[in-house]
Every structure is written in C-alpha cells, then in structure tokens.
Amino acid sequence: MEILRAASKRLEEFIDRERLVETAVKLIEVPSPTGEAGAVADRLAGILADEGFAVERPAAGHAKAPAVVAALDAGRPGPVLQWDGHLDTVHLPFAAPRVDGARIRGSGACDMKGGLAAAVEALRALRDSGLLASGCVLLTAHDLHEAPWGFGEQLGELIRNGYFGNAVLIPEPLSDRLPVVGRGAAIWRARVRRAGPPIHEVMRSADEPDVIAAAAELVLRLRRLDAEVSSRRDPLAGAESVFIGKVDGGEMYNQSPSECRLEGTRRWLPATRIGDVERELQAAASEIAARTGATVEMDFRPIRDAFALDLEDPFVRAFERAHETVAGERLPTGPKPFVDDGNAFWALARVPAITHGPLAGGQHTTDEWVSIDDLARVARVYALTAAAYSEAPAPRRPSKVSPR
Numbered sequence: 001m002e003i004l005r006a007a008s009k010r011l012e013e014f015i016d017r018e019r020l021v022e023t024a025v026k027l028i029e030v031p032s033p034t035g036e037a038g039a040v041a042d043r044l045a046g047i048l049a050d051e052g053f054a055v056e057r058p059a060a061g062h063a064k065a066p067a068v069v070a071a072l073d074a075g076r077p078g079p080v081l082q083w084d085g086h087l088d089t090v091h092l093p094f095a096a097p098r099v100d101g102a103r104i105r106g107s108g109a110c111d112m113k114g115g116l117a118a119a120v121e122a123l124r125a126l127r128d129s130g131l132l133a134s135g136c137v138l139l140t141a142h143d144l145h146e147a148p149w150g151f152g153e154q155l156g157e158l159i160r161n162g163y164f165g166n167a168v169l170i171p172e173p174l175s176d177r178l179p180v181v182g183r184g185a186a187i188w189r190a191r192v193r194r195a196g197p198p199i200h201e202v203m204r205s206a207d208e209p210d211v212i213a214a215a216a217e218l219v220l221r222l223r224r225l226d227a228e229v230s231s232r233r234d235p236l237a238g239a240e241s242v243f244i245g246k247v248d249g250g251e252m253y254n255q256s257p258s259e260c261r262l263e264g265t266r267r268w269l270p271a272t273r274i275g276d277v278e279r280e281l282q283a284a285a286s287e288i289a290a291r292t293g294a295t296v297e298m299d300f301r302p303i304r305d306a307f308a309l310d311l312e313d314p315f316v317r318a319f320e321r322a323h324e325t326v327a328g329e330r331l332p333t334g335p336k337p338f339v340d341d342g343n344a345f346w347a348l349a350r351v352p353a354i355t356h357g358p359l360a361g362g363q364h365t366t367d368e369w370v371s372i373d374d375l376a377r378v379a380r381v382y383a384l385t386a387a388a389y390s391e392a393p394a395p396r397r398p399s400k401v402s403p404r
Helices: 002-012 017-028 038-050 109-129 153-160 211-229 274-292 314-327 341-349 372-389
Strands: 068-073 080-086 098-100 103-105 136-142 167-170 178-182 184-193 241-249 259-268 295-304 333-335 353-355 369-371
Touching (some): 002 372, 109 369, 109 372, 136 153, 153 341, 167 341, 178 341, 178 353, 184 211, 211 241, 274 295, 295 341, 314 353, 314 372, 369 372
Parallel strands (some): 080 167, 167 353
Antiparallel strands (some): 098 103, 103 369, 184 259, 184 295
C-alpha cells in the first residue's frame, strides 16, 4: 500500500482540474441523442488526437457515428485495462453545459460525458506520470447505448471485432458500491390482433376474437410467469421479474378494436440463459393465441445480459486497493441497480467489468449534474487502478488493444 500511496500522491501533480472541466464541457456542449452521436465522437477524437494519442475510428456497424478508440501502451507486455463509455444521451430537450459552483450541469453531464472526461484526464495523467509499468490502457467510446433508441449494437460489434481488454472500467454514475452482480434486462412488446378493421360493438360477429379480452388473459398469464420466475432470487440483486408497464387498445367506448398492445420488461439473473427468457415469453404468447383465437406476436428486445463479478480477479483487487488508497476507505460490495455496458463485456467477452463513476445525479432528465471534485477523484482512481493492474501477470487471452 505504501507504493500505491506514493503513486497516488504523484498522480495529484498530473491531474489538471481545469483541463478536466474543460474536457467535460467540450463534450457536453455537443448534442448527441442516441443514434446521432457522430459530432461528439468527432469532438472526443479531436481532443485525444490533440493530446498526441493515436486514434482509430471503427464504424462498428454504425457509420453515422464511428466509435472512438485510443490507447496508451507501456511498451512492455502486460494486461490490457479498458476504459469504456457511451457518448449518446437520452432523447430529451438539450441543456447546454454550465459550471455551477462545484458542479457541471448539462445534457450528459451525469450520464455519462462527465465520466468519460475523467477517463480522458486519467489517460493524460497516466501518460505524463509514467506510472504504467506494463501492458496497455485502451479507451473506447461509442453510440447506441440508450434504450429504446439503441440496444448496445455498436459496442457489441466492437467486442465481436476484438476491441476489448482483459478487464474494463465503466464510468457510469455509480460511486457508493462495488457492484458484484446485476440482473439482465429486456423490453418486450406484445401485439394482440384479429382480422378485419375496428367495428362498432353491436356489429361485431359473436365468434370474432376479442382482442381486449385476449390481452387481459395475456396479462394474467404474464403475472403467473412473474410469480414463477421470482422464485429465482439473489441476496444482492433481488428476484427475476416480468413487469407490465403499458396496455393500449381501442379508440372509443363502443368500438371493438382490431388490435391491443402491451409493453413491459423482463429481468433475470446470471444463472438464467437469455434464450430461455425469450422462450418463456413466446410460450406465454402462443398459449393465449391458441386459447383465444387471436394472433399474439411477442417482440423481445434484450438491452443487456446479466453479469457477475469474480472478487478474486487481480483486476478487482487492483481496483479495490486503488479506491481505498484514494478515498481512505474500502468500497462496500452491492448490486448494480441498472444494466450498462459492463453487462455486455461480461456476456460477450467474459471479461470482468466494474462500473464506477463520479458522484452525479439527474440522469435521464433535463437537469443532469456531476461533481467536479468527484470527477478528479475518479480520474485518480482510474489511473491508480491501471498502475496497480499493470503489475499483475499478463493474461494469456489475446485481445486487440491498439489502433492500427
């Protein structure tokens, strides 16, 4: 720990708060609703290139907003630590950035341009301090994160193309715990239909399917499914669930509609396979269709799979030591309350991912904010984690780690 304390003290000299705030503001001031993050990706690429980092721009299936990839290589073989973040924001009215005392406000300040700015500052500090003993730090940023406008397609393509390290830090705004388990999540949409147009209730044929009644049966069937899957429970993450959040059908009180729509979520634990989750929902839809004569179409859109973290992994130990050195106390373990890109790295690449970002608030609102003090803290924790992890033995699993 003495070595880490000395390294942490050295990093203080190289983390520039003014530069960090400027980077965050430069990212926040470029509007980037999901699917349209090309301009802010260009801005980030320009910031990194101006700092002398080699930058690669893989399209990763989304040529409208190519991803950003940069790397800091120690020049000696070692583990690859990745810092990954999304540049897109939810589709709400744009709020321009402003520095408000000890906080930065604006669209994406919390979720998660502030955290990305901290990662950029950590990369600068790590380069200037010379504390990376071996291996590499890989910085990646991308679009298509926020559902329902994106479902992680660009990150998934990056991972499939080999753009991942041996471990990942995600600067989403979660700072009060070390998340060790998280449920997967999906959006489902059911469409209950019958043939023919909407018709007055008194003109409806007696043997014609009643889509409202069929939808009601589907609601009851999904409630039973919820009761069944909720028996699968984790002491930290909670129970699996089927949630119904919307039912929509009909245009007026005495008209028999031809369609009724339902929407909700499905959440599951790491031991449950995503294919089984979808099959359960499709089976419920088929059962109601057979019983009522209505057509029931079930659309299943995974957001992210479930994940679990191995606390004995050298990366996790390096992060815990770095956090304790900077903060002066251990970070308690707990569940991840949301799904994020750490889930995708675990599901698609089987590499450990820790979500840890700055103290922030207002995510998915028009009043996002992030603490400037905590941005500086996160930059220090990230750089120190990389320094500690670079002392670990190099994992043998190959990965693409630097721009071509």
